[in-house]
Amino acid sequence: MPKIKSPAELSKHKTEVLERIYGKEKIRIRVHMGTSGQASGAKTIYNFFRQELEKRNIEATVISSGDMGYSFAEPTVEVKLPNEEPIVFGYVDKLKADEIIEKYIKNGELIDGILPANYRSI
Numbered sequence: 001m002p003k004i005k006s007p008a009e010l011s012k013h014k015t016e017v018l019e020r021i022y023g024k025e026k027i028r029i030r031v032h033m034g035t036s037g038q039a040s041g042a043k044t045i046y047n048f049f050r051q052e053l054e055k056r057n058i059e060a061t062v063i064s065s066g067d068m069g070y071s072f073a074e075p076t077v078e079v080k081l082p083n084e085e086p087i088v089f090g091y092v093d094k095l096k097a098d099e100i101i102e103k104y105i106k107n108g109e110l111i112d113g114i115l116p117a118n119y120r121s122i
Contacts, residue, residue: 027060030078034067040074048097088115
């Protein structure tokens with residue numbers, strides 16, 4: 001194995017290794033469905049994403065997870081595009097979910113409703 005000489009080379013090598021292990025990275029959408037999320041309608045948003053992404057032929061994984069600490073902004077949705085940091089959207093209703101699909105997922109365009117990260121990835 002050749003020596004890695006820069007952070008860019010390390011990042012490229014990491015991406016290649018992860019693709020070999022897990023396959024090509026897909027879009028991942030996590031709908032937070034803790035108690036406050038469920039009370040705010042997260043199940044409806046979860047179903048909306050699953051149905052709409054399939055209708056629009058967008059290959060993505062939609063999963064549910066527990067509370068992420070954004071109870072004040074439920075329902076919240078985390079969107080992870082390939083090779084990008086995850087972004088959390090708050091106060092997501094069907095209109096906002098549609099906007100997330102059309103503008104952010106399809107075009108990479110940032111939209112209103114992004115919540116600041118309250119954690120750090122390792």
